[in-house]
Amino acid sequence: MNRTVDYCKSASDVRKEWSSTIDTVMRERPAFIQRTRDRLILLDVATLRLAFESLTFDLLVYEEKDGSVTCAEEHLDLVENAASREECIRRMIAALRDYANDFYREFALWSKAPNRKSHIPYVLKVLASTDEEIREDIRCRAGKN
Numbered sequence: 001m002n003r004t005v006d007y008c009k010s011a012s013d014v015r016k017e018w019s020s021t022i023d024t025v026m027r028e029r030p031a032f033i034q035r036t037r038d039r040l041i042l043l044d045v046a047t048l049r050l051a052f053e054s055l056t057f058d059l060l061v062y063e064e065k066d067g068s069v070t071c072a073e074e075h076l077d078l079v080e081n082a083a084s085r086e087e088c089i090r091r092m093i094a095a096l097r098d099y100a101n102d103f104y105r106e107f108a109l110w111s112k113a114p115n116r117k118s119h120i121p122y123v124l125k126v127l128a129s130t131d132e133e134i135r136e137d138i139r140c141r142a143g144k145n
Contacts, residue, residue: 011035014042045128052125057134059092060143061085072143076119085140093134100126 014021014033021042025031030043043051058074069088070081078095082088100123103110110116126134 008032008034008039011038048124048128049133052121052128055121055125055137057092057096057122057138059089059138059140061088061140062143070143071140076122089135089138089140092138093131096122096126096134097131099123 009021009031011033014031021031025042026044030041030047033040033042059071060074062070062072064070064081068081068083069085070079071085071088071092072079073092073096076096076099078092078099080088080091080095082091103116103119103123104127111120125137129137
């Protein structure tokens with residue numbers, strides 16, 4: 001038995017009490033909502049970020065023979081190259097943002113793809129974060145050429 005049922009508000013009640021439901025979510029706690037067989041959770045962005053706090057963007061950093069730097073994100077299929085490490089990381093943040101936006105636009109497709117559905121937490125974290133917050137969540141380690 002799923003215990004969230006104990007906390008669920010009906011979708012009809014939420015619709016009738018939309019403003020107070022939003023106030024509760026913003027000031028007190030997330031709301032679990034049930035509509036027939038569908039269950040969902042409504043939560044504020046700060047709580048979402050907290051839920052994904054331990055999730056990091058892990059970059060393998062390669063020093064290239066031409067002096068440039070390549071960064072490869074380990075969990076997503078993203079690779080960037082630039083003249084310096086910091087520029088490469090800036091480009092990776094932009095690539096993460098582009099990927100998250102593209103994924104979200106086609107969520108129904110990508111969230112079901114076997115090789116992409118594991119990206120959902122990363123996508124949600126990027127969408128809920130500023131570029132500065134993403135930068136704080138990047139972990140770099142040396143790659144092997």
